[in-house]
Amino acid sequence: MRxxxxxxxxxxxxxxxxxxxxxxxxxxxxxxxxxxxGVNFPDTLIVEGKYQLRPEPPFIPGAEVAGEVLSVGEKVRHVRPGDRVTALVQVGGFADQACAAGEAVMPIPNEMNYTQASAFPLVYGTVMHALRQRGALQAGETLLVLGAGGGVGLAAVQLGKIMGAKVIAAAGTQEKLSLAKHYGADEAINYSYGSFKDNVKKLTNGQGADVIFDPVGGDLGQECLSCINWRGRYLVIGFAAGDIPHIAANRLLLKGTAAVGVFWGAFVAREPKVNFENFEQLFEWFREGKLRPHISKTYPLEDAAQALADMRARRVTGKVALLP
Known part of the structure; x- marks a missing residue:
């Protein structure tokens, strides 16, 4: 194999x-x-040794794959050779063969092609868990999504709308905001201009957002608790900006607010049944045409380094994928 x-x-x-x-x-x-x-931001960190998962070289990067089952171990019952599946592998995905733990392999709908399937598990699994189990997002609430032009951000925009929220997309370029609006965002904030927290308050009648989805962190993460509503939920997804924000406990107290960690990988390991239930709903929404992964570019396997460089430099919108 290559x-x-x-x-x-x-x-x-x-x-x-x-x-x-x-x-x-x-x-x-x-x-x-x-x-x-699928190519994801954590892949850029793993190859540099800057992620919580730190495999020892040599290793094959890549966390999510889609393809055809070649063979199964004796304890696997839910899939068989020839089935169309998507899977999480942590590492080992950037190849034309991959082995995954049986519980991390899911059959995909007939309507879903392999490129879509490779862009699906990590972002939609993370967002579904974040909004449903961790954020308890309700219809009619306001959801603020940072990094709204990226993979998880764009998925959060889509799922927020499906769940009945008013969605405010925040990103650093007009191109990314236009994409978020195309996928259903009601309002948009370019955080390269003006005061981020003031702009959020203007769009929420001074109340702030009910749920804030933050995969960015850094200085923007610091500002999130200044523009969150009473009993709001600030969802800590990741730190694409590089710096981990320090959360002021007094702001949590004064607004009855919760800062909630979202670690989807641990959730999958600890609550696999609930995760499969999440995906049953996600696949149903896909079949109904309510959500679609946005794949902005594909690369041959030989261009994996370029794909990661583009991801690191934030030249990517939605998702990108390698095609072995």
């Missing part, structure tokens, strides 16, 4: 493509012929 290999931690340019032995699944694993691999 694979993208990280032999030493550092910039994406260090990655190489090489031939490796074909894979054989363990008893509880599924081996997949990979047709598409």
């Amino acid at each position: 694979a993208v290999v990280c032999k030493s931690l550092g910039p994406p340019d260090n990655l190489v493509v090489e031939e490796q032995d074909d894979l054989t699944p363990k008893a509880n694993e599924v081996c997949i012929k990979v047709h598409a691999c």
Whole structure:
């Protein structure tokens, strides 16, 4: 099989493509012929050794794949060779074969192609868990989405609208805001201009947002608790800005607000049944045409380093994928 290999931690340019032995699944694993691999911001951090998951080189990066089941281990019952699936692998995805734990493999709807499927699990799984289990978003509430032009941000815009919220999209360029509006955002804020918190308050009649979805962190994260409503929920998704914001506990107290961590990977491991229920609903919405992943670009496997560089430089809107 061909694979993208990280032999030493550092910039994406260090990655190489090489031939490796074909894979054989363990008893509880599924081996997949990979047709598409999703590219995500954490992949850029993993190859540099800057993420909480720190595999030792050499390793194959890439966390989500879609393709056809080649073989299954003796303990796997829910899929069989030939099935069309998507799967999470943590590492090992940037290759034309991947092995995934059986519980991380899901059959995909007939209406979903492999590129869409490779862009689906991580972002929609994260957002569904964030808005449903952690944020308890209700119809009629206001949802503020930071990083609204990126993968998880755009998914949050779509799911927020499906759940009946008023959605305010925040991003750093007009192109990303236009994309968010295309996918259903009611209002848009370019946080490159003016006061972010003042702009949020203007759009919420001075009340602030009920739920804030923040995959950005940094200085913007610091401002979020200044523009959140009474009993609001500030969802901590990630820190794409690089800096981790320090949350002022007095603001939580004064507004009866909750700062809520969203670690989807741990949720999947601890509550797999609830996660599968989330995906049953997500796949149903997909079949009904209510949501679609936005895939702005695809790359051949040999251009994995460029895909990660584009992701790191924030040149990506929605999702991108590698096609082995």
